[in-house]
Amino acid sequence: MSKGKLITFEGPDGAGKTTVLEAIIPLLEKAGYQDIMTTREPGGVAIAESIREVILDVNNTAMDAKTELLLYIAARRQHLVEKVLPALEAGKIVLVDRFIDSSVAYQGSGRGLEKMDIQWLNDFATDGLKPDLTLYFDVTAEVGLARIAQNKDREVNRLDLEKVDMHYQVRNGYLQLAKENLERIVTIDASKPLNQVIAQAIATIQEKL
Ligand code: TYD
Numbered sequence: 001m002s003k004g005k006l007i008t009f010e011g012p013d014g015a016g017k018t019t020v021l022e023a024i025i026p027l028l029e030k031a032g033y034q035d036i037m038t039t040r041e042p043g044g045v046a047i048a049e050s051i052r053e054v055i056l057d058v059n060n061t062a063m064d065a066k067t068e069l070l071l072y073i074a075a076r077r078q079h080l081v082e083k084v085l086p087a088l089e090a091g092k093i094v095l096v097d098r099f100i101d102s103s104v105a106y107q108g109s110g111r112g113l114e115k116m117d118i119q120w121l122n123d124f125a126t127d128g129l130k131p132d133l134t135l136y137f138d139v140t141a142e143v144g145l146a147r148i149a150q151n152k153d154r155e156v157n158r159l160d161l162e163k164v165d166m167h168y169q170v171r172n173g174y175l176q177l178a179k180e181n182l183e184r185i186v187t188i189d190a191s192k193p194l195n196q197v198i199a200q201a202i203a204t205i206q207e208k209l
Helices: 017-029 046-056 065-089 100-110 115-126 141-149 164-180 194-208
Strands: 007-012 038-040 093-097 133-138 184-190
Touching: 007 017, 007 065, 007 100, 007 194, 017 038, 017 093, 017 184, 017 194, 038 065, 065 093, 065 100, 065 115, 100 115, 100 141, 100 164, 133 164, 133 194, 141 164, 164 184, 184 194
Parallel strands: 007 093, 007 133, 038 093, 133 184
Antiparallel strands: none
């Protein structure tokens, strides 16, 4: 049994979860939580970062949806074994930018792959490990896409090039996941001003810790 806490950050592209994650680390440290580790998927360790490059390469337009899913799952496994599990065993609070729910929302709702298959593959990759808490940053596809368009520094990846339709489906997938996992997933309205979103994220995490 792990001693730490696994907290995941989820949401459609443009929800701002990565910005919020960066902002809350110093705030959590100030509140007395010292042993925090942050990481992201896909990536976080060398093998998984290599897989990430393949997945997100804008030239890989020939990639099949199941291939895409399997690559995310492979990156998840490696990242978990090499980085997340040791940190949890050391008692750390591990904050992860994207985890199992991204596969269900993007490859399930977005790409139309069978959700039962994805859940099974997630369980296979994680040996059934579930986050202690998931913050779901909710924005409409319109708001998310408008934010991405505004952020000129953001690197464009292959999934950003998907049609608007996919962004709608991803959000619907997240809303359904949130409804089905009320004990784990807390929904945060990420269309609100950033300071309010950060405050709600911190409050939710502190309640859990
Ligand atoms: P990234 O640049 O990390 O986007 P963000 O900052 O929004 O997290 O790119 C990750 C992309 O990969 C993002 O579009 C979501 C997608 N993704 C999946 O489709 N399935 C998954 O299982 C994961 C982890 C990510």
